[in-house]
Amino acid sequence: MISRKNLYFFFKQTPEMKDIVTPLKNLAEVHGFHLVHSIEEANIIVSVGGDNAFLQAIRKTGFREDCLYIGVNTDQLGFYTDFTINDQERMIQAMKNEELEVRLYPVLEVSVNNEKPIFCLNECSIRSNVIKTFVIDVVIDDFAFETFRGDGMIVSTPTGSTAYNKSVRGAVIDPTLPSMQVSELASLNNNQYRTLGSPFVLGPDRTLLLKVVQDGNDHPIIGADNEALSLRHAKDIRIQLADRQIKVLKLKTNSFWQKVQRNFL
Structure with missing residues (x-):
């Protein structure tokens, strides 16, 4: 914690957001942190916004393993943001008094057509781009598991299990379990197509292959988190779990399950 002093602030570049972030920058400098203007120089990246802004910060800064990420919300606390913009002194004091801990979040590695992989912190989604179902052959490792027909599929990380995945009745997974969850979007189950019909969870060493059957609707939309x-x-x-993890600075008193209770119960 003490050796990490180079801060980079990631936020939407609007006049309103600049006014919001300026006091936070000033406070950081007063407490001995050095503000840098390039991602490469940073060893702490502070995202200011909400959970969507945090996901963008991770993506735009390249899913770096050699720095810490901190989420500051401009509204209420989120799943990735342990602080709000109105609680600035609390954040500085928590950092100085070691009330924070580093949590490691699993990341998905996604390769489309064997091209250069992309990474996802929440989920990768595959959806039809027209008002028509499409067919996916689902292969786990080298085992042909099922043939899916429907609107698409979601593959989520444990931290992403509370997002899009939960909205389609996927399970909420403890982030200490390195895994990925596969959930269906409006599957058809009849005499021709048969799927498991429920989400399933794969362990850290599994590889999932989704093969889009070419039947005229072969241009699905691939979503990586919120992009x-x-x-x-x-x-x-x-899709598989990447050999990298994201380091996120979190309050010791704000666990994943406390966030689940606060947001859903």
Whole structure:
């Protein structure tokens, strides 16, 4: 903690957000932190916004393993943001008094058509781009598991299990369990197509291959967290847990399950 002093602030570059972030920058400098203007110089990256801003910060800064990420919300606390903009002194004191801990979050590695992999902190989603179902052959490791027909599929991390995954009745997974969860979007189950019909969880050493069957609707939308990827002709989507983890600075008194209780119960 003490040796990490180079702070980079990631936020939406609007006049309103600049006014919000300026006092936070001043406070950081007063307490001995050095503000840097490039991502490469930083060893602490502070995201200011909400959970969506945090996901963007992770993506735009390259899913770095060699720095710490901190989430500061401009409204209420989120799943990735342990502080609010109105609680600035609390954040500084927590950092100085070692009331924080580093939590490691699993990341998905996604390769489309064997191209350069992309990474996801929440989930990777595959959805139809037209009002029509499409077919996916689901392969676990080298085992042909099922043939899916429907609107799409979601593959989520444990921390992403409370997001899009939960909205389609996926399970909430403890982030201390390195795994990925596969959930269906409006699957068809009849005499021709048969799926498990419920979400399933794969361990850290599994590889999931989703093969889009070419039947005229072969341009699905691939979503990486809160971004749609500009990919066409997606045929093979290979997903596994990456060999990297994101280091997030969190309050010791604000566990994942406390957040689940606060947000949903």
